[in-house]
Amino acid sequence: MRPLDPRLLRHARATRTYLALSVVLGLALAALVVAQATLLADGITAVYLHGADVARIAPTLAWLAAVVVLRAGVAWAQEVSAARSAAAVKRQLRSRLLTHVAALGPGAAGTGTGEVATLATRGLDALDAYFARYLPHLVLAALVPVVVLARIAPADLVAAGTIAVTLPLIPVFMALVGMHTETANRRQFRLLARLSHHFLDVVAGLPTLRIFGRAKRQAGIIARISAEQRATTMRTLRVAFLSSLVLELLATLSVALVAVGIGLRLVDGSLGLATALLVLILAPEAYLPLRQVGANYHASAEGLAAATSVFEILEQPLPPRGTAPPPAGTMRFENVVVRHEGRSDASLPSFTAEIHPGEVVALTGPSGCGKSTALAVLLGFAAPGTGSVTVGGHDLTTVDPDEWRRGVAWLPQRPWLSTGTIADNIRLGAPGATAESLRRAAAQAGALEFIDALPEGMSTRLGDDGAGLSAGQRQRIALARVFLRDAPLVLLDEPTANLDAETEAGILAAIRTHAAGRTVIMAAHRPALIAVADRSIPVGRTAVAA
């Protein structure tokens, strides 16, 4: 892994500003370190060897105080710029990631909801450490040794030589160990994501697990996965910390060697005390940034691994998009076959149909025959593997999908409700709708009665995915959403599922009224629903599951 991924500069521009600022601050810090060492060495020598009193070294003390104040200022600036940049970079990456996942479309990102969610939040948070503690030290590691050596070399070539020889060994060893830890780190991050996905799955399915008396056993599985995680993490760490062991050893041992060397040269009189002290103070400073880089390498690697996962998703090419304006006219399915990865039988086996504007048609057939897939094709969520869908003679794949969907209202088989208010949910497809039309749509969908019975009515906030509502109530809110959307093409996937007979009759009448002047395509298997349609089109040649 490179210490600085160039893609980070490309995808998150805030990184560039931060790097420039870090260089300026790093240079200032290096100069201040050298100044402080010189002042301390001179002060100690003056008192110890030349018997100076406090008054004599007062100017030195004053300069030292000034250096202390300036170093405090630099320290402040480093922290503040790191925190700001990290937050800005995370926001840029997060926004790009989610925008791209949305553009890729449902189910295309190749990763589960839990994994992308972890990546977008917790995963990216690992970049905090990268920006606050890794990147600035990386800059310092490049600047400080050069400045320090430039100061030591004229005073004591031998010590400068020792440092100059041992310093480059550190990056070499780090690179060697780093190469080994890279794969281990990626494995570690994947494990974490899998653990999170497993948690989401198990917690979401807790009621099911409890019904079957299996929930308690999961605790053991979680314990086992945690133990696995510990074993893998420790394997990574034993090697990752090895790099910092080598680094610490080289750094401290070099300082020790320099100290002993200058001590011996002091004894034989070939070196002055002021120079010796200067070298003693500066030698550890030359190694310090590199040691910090090593100490924070593990934390930063986690951040970079997360960033790399983001880049992998960002680099997935977007599916081709049509650009033509949405056409009108007869919709024609010609031998449309849709296949999904990992399934042997086609989700939609060879479907041919013609639907005219203003018609109300029911797609019929046993469950699993491809009714929902046919609707997905019309929504642009699934592309025909073979065959084509044309509208007024124009191939649907050449049409701008966003523009096309502007004229489509859709009720999925399992409608999703956001965590906002009921009103927000009904307004999903028509954000500008008035309160009046909102109530009208709710009334049409038979939802107004139970909504008004709630203490906060339309302003009631829903729990996660409509928690707190019955399946029928969820369905009616989703139907109200469709009615309010007011689109010329209406796709309904089992609109009366989860409804009792009485409500169903009301809804069917409402659908019929709403259908005036619109094209309505319904996936249906209830006779009452099919009866509402002008005609029905069977989907699938053979029953898939009898």
Added chain:
Amino acid sequence: MTTVDRAGRAETPTGRAPRNGARVSRRHRSGHATGAAGRQESGGHAGLITGVLRLCRPAAGQLGLALLAGVGAAGAGVGLMATSAWLISRAAQHPPVLHLMVAIVAVRAFGIGRGVLRYVERIAGHDAALRVLGGLRVRTYRRLERLAPAGLTAFRRGDLVARLVDDVESVLDVIARVLLPIAVAAVTGAATVLLIGNLLPVAGAALAASLLAVAVGVPLVQAAAVRRADARLAPLRGALAAGTVDLLQGLPDLIAHGAVGRALTALDRTDRQLLTAARRSGAAAGVSAAVTASCTGLSVLAGLAAGAVAVRAGALPGELLAVVVLTPLAVFETVGTIPAAAQRLAAARSALGRLAEIAVAADPAPDPAAPVPLPDGPPTVRLEGVSAGWTPGQVVLRDVSLTLRPGRRVALVGPSGAGKSTVAALLLRWLDPLTGRVTLNDVDIRDLRGDDVRRTVGYLGDDVYLFDTTIEENLRVGRPAATAAELETALAAARLLDWVRTLPAGLGTPVGEHGVTLSGGQRRRLALARVLLADFPVLILDEPTEHLDDGTAAELTRDLLAASGARAVLLITHRTDGLDDVDEVVTLLPARQDGSRASTAKHG
């Protein structure tokens, strides 16, 4: 008030019933991080740290080793600087080299010791922290397991994942990057102060003051500054996580309704607030870094000034001046990490607080202290004049009675929202009734263990859940030890066997997240096969044929009722057609909040 009493009977981690049940339950309802973080303020660090220390007990040996090695490593760093300073000062007097040998050996030993000991510290510390993490994860899961589903209505799912992964993992940081470094720094700092104080009391005092300012003063000031920003950060992070999960799960609906842009903008707005909040805590970190830098410099400055006076006065041998002045540089390298560690603790605090909140959330149906064994014989289950609701103050069911006898098939019909699913929750003992009782062979099920009740009463919900694994693993949730023949029989009964046989991977086919690769009907059938495999004596079928085409649905209902044999079956449905095969139909009308009785009419 009944609800409050129920909350009051909830178990606490210590096994005692909390006397402040009402407070606990109200807090549970308000649920979210903001409230929790705000209320935890008065609790202080102490409670949370003792909580973490209690979790640490199984890893005490590893932690002790880490502490010893850490102090050794930090001590070697200080010793290296002090000994080298003395060595050089002494060498300036041109003594015989032999007089310097001990110092030379010590300098080299310190040089090697620091690296090695630091390695040992980090390995032992992380190992201990990961052990504690695993333990906490399981504890939190066990707690959730008690609460789901009725006790979790106040917690959102996106939030829950953030809780489990983030909050639980914060304990890793608390041990490896907070408790250990602070302990190491405290011991090393105290030892260095003693050393310098012994040489020159004034310099020792100055060093002690600077170290205290960094180790205690900075964290205190910083905590005050950061508290506000962090209290804002945690809920924003929660909102961001929940919003992200929301966006990803609702992606098809959002895209279809052209609402993706709005959802992204809303998320970015939260992110921008997060940016502002992060700036605040960044400014606080900046101030603490500046104070730490000043204190290091000031202690060196004080050492030089005091040393100059002492050397002139003959109170300090000249060759020790460099030791007094330069040793603080080394010790601040260790102690200087305390503010950052304290800040991490402050950040982890709301996370630990939220875990505590889950730990005290009221169990909606607590197991009795002395559970009665499951009564023998074919089970008869009764609701006797039961009223119930999911959240305090809410009544969904009022005075409902119902009997399920072996071999009898009862249909429960009624409009949506009449509380049909609440009846199921009562029978499964997710929920305890507010008034009235539920009995199993005349034993109040509150006297039975919930798991025993659910071994008798099975449920197929109106919203089936499939795990992101294979068809076979999903089936085996119903009965892990099932034979291949039993799996096939169950699949056949759910009319799914022929389809499974056409799959190239057969039973090994993965179903995807929430079973997305299956159609709605296939999902339902698979869940049906699972519940048949589990073979419950009492079976609740909650809209079992929804999403199936009419022909199959009618056939399936008939098959199901026929296959029920000696079982007691409660068929919950809103459809009044196709009920010819049941023995009894019970109609449920919505409970009215004014307290009037809902009627249950029986025929057949």
